[in-house]
Amino acid sequence: MTTAAYQIGAPAKTTTLTHQYVAFGIMTAFFVVAPIFIYPVFLMQALCFALFACAFNLLIGYVGLLSFGHAMFLGTAGYISAHAAKVWGFPPEFAILTGTAASALLGVVAGALAIRRQGIYFAMITLALAQMIYFFALQAPFTGGEDGIQAVPRGTMFGFLDLSDQMTLYWVVLAIFLFGFLLIYRIVHSPFGQVLKAIRENEQRATSLGYKTDHYKLIAFVLSATLSGLAGATKAIVFQLASLTDVHWTMSGEVVLMTLVGGMGTVFGPIVGAAIIITMQNYLAGFGEWVLVIQGAIFVVTVLLFRRGIVGEIAAYLHSKSKSKSVPAEAEQAA
Amino acid sequence: MFELLGIPPQALFGQLLIGLINGSFYAMLSLGLAVIFGMLNIINFAHGAQYMIGAFVAWYALQYFGLDYWWSLLIAPIVVGAFGVVLERTMLQRLYKLDHLYGLLLTFGLALVLQGFFLNEFGSSGLPYPIPPSLQGGQNLGFMFLPNYRAWVIVFSLVVCLVTWYLIERTKLGSYLRAATENPTLVQAFGINVPRMITLTYGFGVGLAALAGVLAAPIYRVNPLMGADLIIVVFAVVVIGGMGSILGSVVTGFALGIIEGLTKVFYPEASNTVIFVIMAIVLLLKPAGLFGRTA
Secondary structure, three states: OOOOOEOOOOOOOOOOHHHHHHHHHHHHHHHHHHHHOOOHHHHHHHHHHHHHHHHHHHHHOOOOOOOOOOHHHHHHHHHHHHHHHHOOOOOHHHHHHHHHHHHHHHHHHHHHHHOOOOHHHHHHHHHHHHHHHHHHHHHOHHHOHHHOEOOOOOOEEOOOEEOOOHHHHHHHHHHHHHHHHHHHHHHHOOHHHHHHHHHHHOHHHHHHOOOOHHHHHHHHHHHHHHHHHHHHHHHHHHHOOEOHHHHOHHHHHHHHHHHHHHOOOOOOHHHHHHHHHHHHHHHOHHHOOHHHHHHHHHHHHHHHHOOOHHHHHHHHHHHHHHHHHHHHHHHHHHO | OOOEOOEOHHHHHHHHHHHHHHHHHHHHHHHHHHHHHHHHOOOOOOHHHHHHHHHHHHHHHHHHHOOOHHHHHHHHHHHHHHHHHHHHHHOHHHHOOEOHHHHHHHHHHHHHHHHHHHHHHHOOOOEOOOOOHHHOOEEEOOOOEEEHHHHHHHHHHHHHHHHHHHHHHHOHHHHHHHHHHHOHHHHHHOOOOHHHHHHHHHHHHHHHHHHHHHHHOOOOOEOOOOOHHHHHHHHHHHHHHOOOOHHHHHHHHHHHHHHHHHHHHHOHHHOOOHHHHHHHHHHHHOOOOOOOOOO
8 A cells, every 4th residue: 555556647648749749839829819709808717727727737747736825825916916016016926026035935834834745645634724915914014904905906026017908918928828838838848857756756756866865856846836926926917906705715625626537647638638627617606516526527517428538538538549550560570 | 700811700611611512512523423434544524514404304304294302313323324334335445445535525525515515495594493301491500601502512412422432443243333434355355344334434524423413503504505614613623533443533623622622712712713722833843643553
């Protein structure tokens, strides 16, 4: 019972690079064209959550650490950037940076505590720390309690991008998302990322090879927290609101769900998952608490029936197809 | 009357009592979590939801079948425990070969489904549940007023915890259980039906949660969200105590309840977060938990 047979977020057979370049091209083209026929505010919401899910996936998919408290980074960054923009009068780029930096700092503290335990303890610790942040946000004077921070000014970015124009705002959000996405891609496909995957597969062996696994885990945790913070800070500027919803444990659960549905440990899975969950929430907004029931049911079905998630299953299918193609070719060669 | 650090004794002992009550629930719930974790190696995120359902079963029994509190103490654990057995047989069982985290994700999904369902049916304001007539009223102890029902909750949950401890640590059945926790394959080779034992363990743990729910029903209102926030605190209690020892989780549960109550007297702003702060300190000093075994 020491090592589980199937590690969580285990590699859905890595897709080839061409597949990924094609998928990246399609995704970028989609987001460039999409505002013509989809409401831009909805797209921006999806982009913020997609970045949040990608940042979460960095931890669960590539280090195998299940954080059940990622809402604390999304929410803290949202509150700080909203406060910076509204009360301190920061321009949006500095407001977002301040919020992101606050989450990074929180990530250092929370990460240093949480990586002291493994597996489900790690999940419980992150959940408990996030609940602590939630109560702090509920009681602290500057967060506005139940009301949150409302009417946050969007301002003018770099002095010339007027964010009150919806399309300008959209391009800025898209740029932030692509920056975060490519950064994560770069991290995962670097030597550092290889060490992270080694830790996920077998931490003891990684230690025995001389890697200080705790350092790597902490750095990954802080990176994930920082990028979650970037998503939260951007979201606060876009929606001009920072509220308790973003620090509540249900938000931590939602990002787990997005990543799980899309495919843990896949590059594009979290984006697909975020799009699906956000779309679903918008359509079901009128059905009250049934959203909760449906989300729970999706959790159960995904865990029981397709753990690799949508993108993971597609990748596995493509892999098996290319394998069956190459097997007869080898047979011919042998003959 | 005397005063302690400027705090009137009524307030002090009143909060101590509330702390003890909360501690009883922390102890019973973390005990159930520990028992389930020992056998199934999963953290039962649905524990809070099952505690809530226990309270609702009591409410249903009174409302529609005229069965009073005492019957509910018996019925609710059986009904909810049976429900747990079904869950284990149909769903959890498929996950044992996988990473333990999948069990957490599955039970989290179950908790959402259950809470959402009850929220749709009853809304979030909650329903009143009367204190049974024989436990109404209270005792004047001179320094404070002790309601009978609250005294009963503390005594009863202590007894339940001790009985559970006895069952697991001192009986033959318990020794099988402990052996199966250590090495299920070997115990199965001795001819003991381990899968059935796992199922019953889950049913028992869930039943404990439901029993706590019935105890809680007259104190807090019967509310679909009563377990949601509680379970997060119980997770912190479990991290502090470590899941290695039965008595450890009981002691930790009661102690943290009391500390929380005292915090409410001396520094009320921190009363919501004090347990999480203690968790952080314990993680720094003794990462395996106070009673935990280092893996």
